[in-house]
Amino acid sequence: MESLPRVSGAVLDVLEALLRPDDELYGLKIARNAGRKTGSVYPILARLEEAGWVTSTWEREDRGTRGPRRRLYQLNPEGLSAARTLLAQRRNATGQYVGGQSRTSRPSPTLGFLSSRRAAQ
Amino acid sequence: MNGVLVGFVLVSVLLPIVVGEARDVAPWIAERLVLWGARRLRSKDMVDRYSEEWLADLEQVPGKVVQLFFACGVFFMAVPRLRWQFRRSEARRLGILTLAKEWYSDEVNAVVRLDVPEPEALETRTIVVTADKLDQIVSTTTIPPHPANQTSQRHIEVQSLFGVSPAVLERTSASCFRFVMKLPRVLRRGDRHTYGTVTRIPNGQWMQPHYCFVPRHRQERLTVRVRFHPDRQPLHVWKLTAWEGDVTDDHVHAWEPLILDASGEVYADFHDLLPGCRYGVRWQLDG
Numbered sequence: 001m002e003s004l005p006r007v008s009g010a011v012l013d014v015l016e017a018l019l020r021p022d023d024e025l026y027g028l029k030i031a032r033n034a035g036r037k038t039g040s041v042y043p044i045l046a047r048l049e050e051a052g053w054v055t056s057t058w059e060r061e062d063r064g065t066r067g068p069r070r071r072l073y074q075l076n077p078e079g080l081s082a083a084r085t086l087l088a089q090r091r092n093a094t095g096q097y098v099g100g101q102s103r104t105s106r107p108s109p110t111l112g113f114l115s116s117r118r119a120a121q
Numbered sequence: 122m123n124g125v126l127v128g129f130v131l132v133s134v135l136l137p138i139v140v141g142e143a144r145d146v147a148p149w150i151a152e153r154l155v156l157w158g159a160r161r162l163r164s165k166d167m168v169d170r171y172s173e174e175w176l177a178d179l180e181q182v183p184g185k186v187v188q189l190f191f192a193c194g195v196f197f198m199a200v201p202r203l204r205w206q207f208r209r210s211e212a213r214r215l216g217i218l219t220l221a222k223e224w225y226s227d228e229v230n231a232v233v234r235l236d237v238p239e240p241e242a243l244e245t246r247t248i249v250v251t252a253d254k255l256d257q258i259v260s261t262t263t264i265p266p267h268p269a270n271q272t273s274q275r276h277i278e279v280q281s282l283f284g285v286s287p288a289v290l291e292r293t294s295a296s297c298f299r300f301v302m303k304l305p306r307v308l309r310r311g312d313r314h315t316y317g318t319v320t321r322i323p324n325g326q327w328m329q330p331h332y333c334f335v336p337r338h339r340q341e342r343l344t345v346r347v348r349f350h351p352d353r354q355p356l357h358v359w360k361l362t363a364w365e366g367d368v369t370d371d372h373v374h375a376w377e378p379l380i381l382d383a384s385g386e387v388y389a390d391f392h393d394l395l396p397g398c399r400y401g402v403r404w405q406l407d408g
Contacts, residue, residue: 026174026178026181027174027178028178028181028182029181037194037198038178038195039195039202040199041199042175042203043202043203046203047206050210058173067176067180068172068174068177069174069177070174070177070178071170071173071174071177
């Protein structure tokens with residue numbers, strides 16, 4: 001697993017969204033949970049995947065619909081540990097991340113793309 | 122009075138119709154935009170993956186107009202960033218970014234000989250020095266594994282023909298090699314120097330059926346001549362120009378076919394090469 005060369009506030013938000021106890025995290029949902037635009041979240045997910053933090057798989061085809069499958073993202077064990085460490089380091093300084101628990105006060109807009117860009121943490 | 126009436130008709134009758142039509146056509150535009158964006162990723166694997174992923178996510182977006190916003194976000198934000206990331210990671214994989222930016226190739230002329238027992242590429246390269254002083258050149262070569270023989274260890278031999286003395290050849294990954302060559306004299310900024318090397322794939326190792334060149338900087342010219350063995354003539358040959366995707370037969374429809382001449386050779390000429398893109402020749406042998 002590679003270290004991330006550049007960790008922006010958006011990357012931290014995406015990591016935090018990936019830490020949520022949800023086994024159906026696809027790009028749009030991650031963007032919503034992170035409060036970030038989908039246009040920036042897909043490249044971040046690609047970077048995390050290339051660096052070996054995240055694995056992605058196609059959802060099962062027996063979801064009841066025939067059509068395009070969603071791509072589901074998940075932190076792998078190493079990525080999980082590294083994400084928790086990184087978030088604890090970065091968020092603790094501002095008191096925004098405590099003990100591996102996601103923040104509950106984060107605004108969660110209907111669509112990530114429409115959300116306003118927050119300042120980097 | 123008439124003007125007011127016309128304005129009233131336009132606002133009260135035509136505008137809702139236009140808005141309604143636009144709302145109805147928005148999902149169609151959104152779908153096309155997402156697919157068009159995915160196709161710009163070039164690599165077939167990436168195109169297939171993101172086409173399906175984005176269409177699936179698009180289905181989850183509530184509201185026809187909002188779907189259009191989602192598609193615009195993908196097309197105008199995600200796609201350019203992903204293209205840049207993929208190009209950068211490809212360049213890193215090939216070792217391009219690790220090379221010292223002390224010189225660039227202005228012109229490369231390559232002759233690939235497949236009519237000899239050990240395939241070889243004779244390259245003549247003219248470089249331009251951008252550093253204050255330069256006494257050696259570092260170059261990389263990648264010999265990707267053949268699909269039928271993925272696991273075997275690959276080796277190459279590099280010899281100097283003229284203009285440089287070979288110093289070190291080292292393996293940087295399973296298929297990537299770094300070659301350090303000593304220059305005959307110290308070159309200064311702006312100097313041009315031409316040297317020649319020959320790279321061989323020994324011991325009957327399988328090789329991918331292509332020769333590709335990836336410039337680090339903008340490059341003026343590249344010529345590639347491939348000479349095939351008389352008993353192993355290719356069924357098809359293609360020219361790859363500014364190609365950003367994988368070099369697999371899945372993309373042959375996008376490449377320009379080349380015709381073998383009477384000597385069993387093909388020739389391709391390239392100008393104004395773009396950094397990070399592939400230029401070269403791909404062939405398909407019988408069986």
